[in-house]
Amino acid sequence: MIPRVTVSKKIKFPKMARVVRKFNHSVVRDIEGTVKEEIHNLSHQLSIKAGSKIAIAVGSRGIAEIKLIVKTVAFELKNLGAKPFIVPAMGSHGGATAEGQKTILKHLGITEENIGIPIKSSMEVVRIGKTSMGIPVYLDKIAFESDGIVLVNRVKKHT
Template structure:
């Protein structure tokens, strides 16, 4: 999740109210929360974003309107119906490297408008077109269409440091929207935490979840991108085996990305919500991300299985 999110949203709500508007918040989550309005509001609440905490109404619905289509390929562009009916729209999101592709803008305000505000229908449409077109081309073009057709008054960009704490909050005006987001992405890359080794035999992760990364585990950190759409994986680090012990509480059973692991603990298998995970996979046009790896009963079994399948290693120098 985003650090200090309730306080940041409350501050944005207050500023919008001071400007003379009657603000409300809508979740821009694509298909998350089981692709239901109730599920998405529950996800907001689990992040501390409640009506009491932020001081305004939350309107959560999966209803969308078609706002147009892109000029180049005629891709339909969708937006949350509540947002489209508003006098002004202000997306709030963290700017960071994306787990599925590299481009001038990745995970941030633009993706929030295209994928998040598009809800399940918009997210599914975008992922389908990305198979042939790629996100790096599609996200900026659809963002431009949304900026032209909807009253996007600007965005609030957040950059976090390597300790997942807020290091920058900046208002981004609609003019130069994409250019400024690209500059903030460079800052986020500079702060991206990494595994301090190029070669690792076994990586053990306590938890994975959608609050950690859209793919459960940050592919930029683990060096694996096995289910990205026509995108190469990072060159480093080279990790031979990954063992995941469980899911985060706030992922609500969504195990998207577990397909990056080589082994998982039985706790993860017990915690996963197959329906929620499947909806996410279908929306993202990938099934490999939710393929269940071999399940082990104990932590010891996970380590033994991992070390037994990396080839010949010296116990004195093995990297775990």
């Protein structure tokens, strides 16, 4: 039942209804195994050649077990002969500075020592196009110059 609201002016409100959304609460029990399987499946679709420089774009939007996920992605890419590295993928987080973003990654447990690959952080971008509405689209310059990009991210509305 929607609670009644009393207002001092005559305002015509549209009809409203309560909506309840039920989210899928499935849980991945074997994170490492699932990540390995997904990278293996993708490796058949993509031609990752030995020596390919692959950027692993790591976000900061609250992914459970992100350290394990990133470490497993890096390990599997190395097994395919690639040379993976991490680029922060977080916009203005960390004060919109390269060092600040590395600090955010460090708080997530993502360090060169923990993951075993370099972290390349820069605020330089390349304009790669525009949307149908004319809004420019930019990409991290280091990621742009790589041979491929793997996203480890979560889509979450800004709060």
